[in-house]
Amino acid sequence: MKYLCVLFLFAISSLQAQSSAPTEKPAAKPKAPDAVDQMAAVLKPTRVMRYKKIADKELQLHVFEPEGFKAGDSRGCYLIIHGGGWTGGTPPRMYPFAAHYAKLGLVGISMQYRLHSKETGVSVFDCVKDARSAVRYIRAHAMELGIDPQKIIVSGGSAGGHLAAATALFDNVNEDSDDLKISPIPNALVLLFPVIDTSKEGYGNEKIGERWQEMSPVHHVRPGVPSTIIFHGTGDTVTPFAGAKAFQEAMLKAGNRCELDINEGGVHGYLMRNKALYDDTMSKTDVFLKSLGLLK
Template sequence: MTSLKILLTTFLIAFSFTVKGQANFVPDSTLIYKTTAQGNLKMHVFKPSNYKASDQRPVIVFFFGGGWVGGHPKQFYQQARYFADHGFLAISAAYRVRGKHKTTPFESVTDAKSAIRFLRAQADTLGIDPNKIIASGASAGGHIAACTGVIKGFDETDENLDISSIPNAMLLFNPVIDTTEKGYGIEKVGEDRKTELSPNDHVEEGIPPTLIFHGTADQTVPFENVERFTKLMTEAGNTCELIPFEGKGHGFFNGSFFRKQKADTIFNKTMDLSIKFLEKLSIKGVE
């Protein structure tokens, strides 16, 4: 009986921890940031415990991966909660993808730019510092995040273009950074448009400070692509740090909530390095 009680107690503690942990990765609210012909696009918002709409907090917006075809904002719920717990307003945003909306990477990039512009335009009502907006994402989501800081044009024409869609910093996880035959996605953007959305082909001075996490054994997005991007950024006088993860493949950074794995060792490392990188830029969460 004693052994049974111990087992039951252990199970209840584990169950309680799991439920509590997973419940913690539920957005505090959602809001529509854009209306398109294919439907409304939402931001899934995670707020610090002491958040007030009168705050001036840094904000980070994550874009999920999925090859511009699929994916879900849930991929970055755990990261968003981490940043919210560190004093940021944190958002995981939806955007148009081919599987659901019958669109192309070009619309995906436009949506990412709309998301940045929306946050800056609504800074006063959302408690945001408009000069501390961070774009983040993974794979195709990392690509559209990078495009907000690198690629000119592709803005939604009916928006107030006097409000910038360029973020103040970028955190990128195994991002698609070259859409030519040297990288990933040429079949989705088209041979005749292969460089239009290829960040490696548009690096110039003045791009926001960037931190990249990438696995050296990535078979989807070649590690060489981000090495080249880092070199081009540095040569142009921009800040760009590349953190390689030796022997890791695509999607190595995902946390236990999204991948249902046991350990969060890599997740914790990427989050800690992200916070330290932003602190060097004087971007810190509000206590």
């Protein structure tokens, strides 16, 4: 009888423990591929090459060479930078953009950069350094890459748009190992729903911290910034539309060319989700680059 009582008490305590144990949350469903993801899935770069090594981390350029490409060419270059809040994302996300311009005769490149993380100590400043290093590498190796060093277009989406703008604006943020005699300033900028204001009214203020103004493109506009086109939706609550508008106004006031293509009601990343909007963006970018003599 005593043995049965012990078994009964053990069973009760086990049930109580199970009922008080926290239940596991169901795993988050992976994001469904959007229009750009679907295009990227079937694309493969011509080659992948290292442009920089930091400690044991190698950073790569994913290169799409145009048909008929040969060593010694002097073609324009379209460098695209992925977004992800500086903390996520990979180069394949932006393959369709690089491949589009490779089809039009340019060398298309999607670049990798270090991702911001408190655990690893990588800051947004480091992300900026990588973007500027990439442009310098392309210029320094222009002959090897078959690129005209004076026909470099830098583009990016969201945080990648911020890094694209950074190549032209943040003169004092450079990797110690970079050759500062080589300019990281591109010949044109194509910014897709970019992080353009890092104040509390914009995006990234908490990630950057008290030095946010050093990382805020809208606060660094000056005469001589490369011609720029921005694609932004008025319904963007991640990187607010007001920042893009303020950047354009500052650019025009400084005597720079800056076009702002407005998508009424467009949310953050709108052009990545809809093939028709993506195609419209690329078509308008083509016209812009042709007007600058950067695309035939």
